[in-house]
Amino acid sequence: MELVEKHPILEFRHGRKVKFTFDGREMEGFEGEPIAAALHANGVKVLRYMPKKGRPKGFFCAIGKCSSCFMVVDGMSNVRTCITPLREGMQVETQRGNGMLREGV
């Protein structure tokens, strides 16, 4: 992961390292930190493809206000990955278009 290893002012206290999958690929991240941050640390910047023109989109505001970071998480679409905490075993997928309602909802 591309982390800030040392910092002149800050000390980072990460939670537990956990495994999750992104589009079927196994990755590692820190429990409780935003999914999008874990993906970024793993070099993943494209989070979704937009409905009309299929253009790639990634992180933008990081505070849950812009919809740029929507992904499918554990089958649920339109999850704001910039403020959704990572949990062990999460299945994160690139969202294509508007996403689908999860079955049973």
Place this chain on the structure above:
Amino acid sequence: MRFDDFATGVLTQEMAKAAAPPTKLWEGKRGGLVIIECPQPIPCDPCHANCPTGAVLSFEDINDLPKVDFAKCTGCAMCVAKCPGLACFVVDLTYGGDGEALMKLPYEMLPRPEEGMEVDCLNRVGEPVATGMVIRVQDPQCDKTLVVHVAVPKDLILDIRAIRVKSHG
């Protein structure tokens, strides 16, 4: 188009000279005197609030530019550590040999400089203009703003405003 001008945060030579202490006092002052390079009125006063001798005069209005009574300045560098704009520099002209001076600068980067290390001395636009020797490293406020004492060429004291630890190829 020139970009090394006042509008982008580069102090002019005239303003630098105007902020500098009076020569006679400076040349004899062990411990050094402070140069505060804060030319814009902004609401801020920690330099005055934290000066133990009252050398940085009190502000009538919080937006006033800082003024220094050099007779009271002891070169303690408290302001260097406390200024949120990293705008204070202490220079001791009595230090070392003929061509040398000691500069106390604020530093908040990595790698951490160590005593005895050689560092690049950077001018106001980040160009290395000399090599300096780290004499001492302090963290006076215990808040990670280091005050680094660097031996520098005397003729560059109005130019050197930052240091960079030399990377080892």
Place this chain on the structure above:
Amino acid sequence: MNVLRTPDVLVIGGGPAGLSAAVEDASFGCHVIVVNEDLLLGGQLVKQTHKFFGSAAEHAGTRGIEIAKILIDELERFSDRVEAYTNCSALGYYRDGVVTCMVGEERYFKVKPKKIIVATGALEKLIPFPGNDLPGVYGAGAVQTLMNVYGVKPAKRVLMVGAGNIGLIVSYQLLQAGVDVAAIVEFAPKVGGYWVHAAKVRRLGVPIYLRHTVKRAIGESAVEGAVIQAVNEKGEFVGDERFIECDVICMAVGLTPTCELLWQAGCEMHYVPELAGHVAVRDKTMRTSHPDIWVAGDAAGIEEASTAMAEGRIAGLASAHSLGHIDEEVFKERLREYWMRLDALRGGEAGSKARSGTSKVIIETWEGKGVEVR
């Protein structure tokens, strides 16, 4: 799930304004619920590694992250009457006075408070240029979130767009995180932020190109570079294009208030350019045209953390007073004190925009304006 909570006050937003309001309300005995969308309380303060300006009352010389801790500690002193929910969004305001909320993606509940304080902050703006939607075009706040909160390296090399305080400060923070800053481009003929912030990055070798802007982003699926160019007084491109290699284009071109809930509640709103967007008309206690809703912080107009804290105090004080928790004399005295603080913060040259902007939307009182006063 049909949980309905009924606190005295609901504070929406747990940044400097919201936390200050909650502390003020709690200190007068109110039962407060704070809902905060982000994972951590403290708003944008938790991303600020630099030392704040101002005077001792505004924690000058203290790093933003420390100020956040101070506010959270203050709130914790009232844990018997304050509940704070993080990762919790306020979804909507309904006419019966109910605010629907959701923790994460699953836990839904409703709140029907007696009074509401909207302290929902702001959103990063974007300027139009081809490729501005590419992954790698990040708001300055987002870059800070990655490197200062979660310790993730945001990029190898960044082009910073905007030389206001945010652009200058984040450039410095990028250098601290070991990231290269290729350049800062600023459309205007001068740096918008404090001169000292610019000096800090110039002496570390970061060039600032005035009267320049980003023309287009380069890259297929993510940013690989950018083209910048000079502009004249009319904003027309002049001179040669210059290619800047970078993998993040950081937007620090300003914020705009986010106050959708106030629109839903039918508050009177005005567009005020100096405050960077649509904001609620408010009286001198920060109360909107809705008798039970107050506003504070960037949601009331883009300013600083220091003014957000002062406004939060005023809103907290006024909402507690409207619930009958405060003596009239104490209320008047304290309100006067808080206004003195706010006016001092807005006093200098740096505060002129805020003074002029707020004067357009502040009224003496809602009495006689055809709006209910309780």
